[in-house]
Amino acid sequence: MELFEALHTQRAIRRFKPDPVPDELVRRVLDAAIRAPSGGNSQPWVFLVLKDADVKNRVGAFYKQGWDHSGLSSLATDPDPSRARVYSSASYLSERMGEAPVLILVCVRGSGGRVSVTSGSSIYPAVQNLMLAARGLGLGTVLTTVHRHRETEIKELLGIPKDVDTVALVPMGCPAEGARFGPTSRRPLEEVAFRDKWGQAF
Amino acid sequence: MELFEALHTQRAIRRFKPDPVPDELVRRVLDAAIRAPSGGNSQPWVFLVLKDADVKNRVGAFYKQGWDHSGLSSLATDPDPSRARVYSSASYLSERMGEAPVLILVCVRGSGGRVSVTSGSSIYPAVQNLMLAARGLGLGTVLTTVHRHRETEIKELLGIPKDVDTVALVPMGCPAEGARFGPTSRRPLEEVAFRDKWGQAF
Numbered sequence: 001m002e003l004f005e006a007l008h009t010q011r012a013i014r015r016f017k018p019d020p021v022p023d024e025l026v027r028r029v030l031d032a033a034i035r036a037p038s039g040g041n042s043q044p045w046v047f048l049v050l051k052d053a054d055v056k057n058r059v060g061a062f063y064k065q066g067w068d069h070s071g072l073s074s075l076a077t078d079p080d081p082s083r084a085r086v087y088s089s090a091s092y093l094s095e096r097m098g099e100a101p102v103l104i105l106v107c108v109r110g111s112g113g114r115v116s117v118t119s120g121s122s123i124y125p126a127v128q129n130l131m132l133a134a135r136g137l138g139l140g141t142v143l144t145t146v147h148r149h150r151e152t153e154i155k156e157l158l159g160i161p162k163d164v165d166t167v168a169l170v171p172m173g174c175p176a177e178g179a180r181f182g183p184t185s186r187r188p189l190e191e192v193a194f195r196d197k198w199g200q201a202f
Numbered sequence: 203m204e205l206f207e208a209l210h211t212q213r214a215i216r217r218f219k220p221d222p223v224p225d226e227l228v229r230r231v232l233d234a235a236i237r238a239p240s241g242g243n244s245q246p247w248v249f250l251v252l253k254d255a256d257v258k259n260r261v262g263a264f265y266k267q268g269w270d271h272s273g274l275s276s277l278a279t280d281p282d283p284s285r286a287r288v289y290s291s292a293s294y295l296s297e298r299m300g301e302a303p304v305l306i307l308v309c310v311r312g313s314g315g316r317v318s319v320t321s322g323s324s325i326y327p328a329v330q331n332l333m334l335a336a337r338g339l340g341l342g343t344v345l346t347t348v349h350r351h352r353e354t355e356i357k358e359l360l361g362i363p364k365d366v367d368t369v370a371l372v373p374m375g376c377p378a379e380g381a382r383f384g385p386t387s388r389r390p391l392e393e394v395a396f397r398d399k400w401g402q403a404f
Contacts (some may be wrong), residue, residue: 003208003338007234007331012243023404030395030404032209034388036330037345040277041214041288043389052398075242086243108319117310117367118347120322121329125345128238128327129209132334136205143239143327145320159400165319186236187245193232196254198361202225202232 001136009182010132012086013140014093016173020051021101025137029172030104032133036126044110045126048158050103058157059105059147060098063169066149067094093142093171100171104130105147105158108165120167127168140175143168203338211384212334214288215342216295218375222253223303227339231374232306234335238328246312247328250360252305260359261307261349262300265371268351269296295344295373302373306332307349307360310367322369329370342377345370 030047038044050056067073073094075087097103108123131141147154147169154166175181193202232249240246252258269275275296277289299305310325333343349356349371356368377383395404 001205003203003205003334004230004234006205007335008237010237010239012239026404027391028206030391032206034391034394035210035212035384035386037212037214037333039347040274040285043394045394046400047395047404048400049395049397049404055398072242083242115317115319115321116350117317117321118350118369119317119319120326121345121347121370124322124326125330125333127323128330131239131327132205133209143323145241145323148318148320158398161400164400167320168323182237184237189229189232189236192236192245192247193249193251195251196257196360198248198250198363198366202228202249202251 006132006135008184010135011180011182011184012142013175013179014089014142015176015179016100016140016171017176018099019101019174021139021173025139026102028137029130029133029139033126033130036129038122038126042122044108044122046107046109046164048105048107050105056100056103057098059103059154060096062150062154063097063147064094066146067091069149070146072146097171101173102171104170104172105166106168106170107160108167110163123167127170130170134172135181138174139172140179141170141172143170145169208334208337210386212337213382213384213386214344215377215381216291216344217378217381218302218342218373219378220301221303221376223341223375227341228304230339231332231335231341235328235332238331240324240328244324246310246324248309248311248366250307250309252307258302258305259300261305261356261371262298264352264356265299265349266296268348269293271351272348274348299373303375304373306372306374307356307368308370308372309362310369312365325369329372332372336374337383340376341374342381343372343374345372347371
């Protein structure tokens with residue numbers, strides 16, 4: 001697939017066919033993820049690939065608890081229809097996270113105590129590579145983070161060391177009937193790009 | 203360019219030809235950036251494109267101060283040769299940031315006071331799209347964050363509102379003679395991918 005087609009048609013996929021995803025495809029996706037840049041080329045990532053049904057179900061149950069705890073489900077009835085659609089779909093996913101063919105829990109080693117707005121700069125580029133590579137292989141994904149409301153429990157379940165953070169839970173699989181890739185629409189560039197000074201049209 | 207070729211050959215480029223980058227290419231790069239996912243499709247990004255020589259020089263001078271303040275330049279003589287190479291090259295860039303044909307200051311609106319390890323999850327995927335699109339167009343980039351040591355000064359210079367964070371400064375231009383794209387090498391997948399439980403080989 002051509003690069004710009006992948007960039008412009010990546011879309012959050014939250015409903016999957018039950019078909020298993022071969023390890024070979026998971027490997028290609030991860031092999032793209034690790035090509036991402038990271039600060040000082042530190043490569044702080046670990047990818048925990050969950051395919052065992054029992055493990056996925058347990059993590060899925062914690063995800064559902066995290067979702068309920070987040071209070072985000074109330075946004076499924078937001079007056080803004082596009083927002084309501086996103087959260088309604090996310091609410092659907094929260095019920096079935098454990099049924100996705102693959103769950104990838106993205107972890108970061110040694111981020112330590114210092115947290116800032118740039119903390120994710122060495123890991124989310126890799127997550128984006130992962131999702132773009134999946135798109136290129138016809139696999140759907142979505143970046144989720146609400147598992148963090150149950151991070152302690154999930155880390156204990158999976159034997160994740162204390163000094164490791166879990167920063168994304170990405171379900172992956174073939175999109176279900178009706179769950180389609182983009183093109184995506186976005187707020188226009190004119191509103192989000194400035195030239196040389198804040199507020200000056202690009 | 204094919205998606206996986208772009209993913210596997212993106213590499214930090216820190217030396218640029220002086221040739222200007224046409225607005226049309228900047229636009230294509232930004233148009234790819236805004237296709238990235240963001241939490242609840244919030245699209246919190248603003249891209250401040252700096253092309254004016256005087257503005258770039260001033261921001262470049264602040265970047266140099268930030269670099270010096272960070273203390274990272276000492277790593278240019280690290281015993282690990284690959285690490286030394288990265289920081290030596292980054293040190294070179296710190297002297298010439300203002301000379302890059304384009305600087306893109308990536309901003310986030312309304313991230314507010316709540317900072318966590320997932321704060322970057324709605325912005326660094328867009329930064330990665332930006333850099334991959336640039337790669338696809340033959341333009342080099344590198345993700346930098348040390349400008350934050352002089353964020354107050356830079357925000358004042360560019361008129362950036364108080365409630366906006368600046369999360370990356372990305373120089374962009376045609377790679378200089380000898381500054382080449384990948385393929386990149388990374389720590390092998392075997393060391394960073396586990397199956398179903400921490401420590402279990404994928």
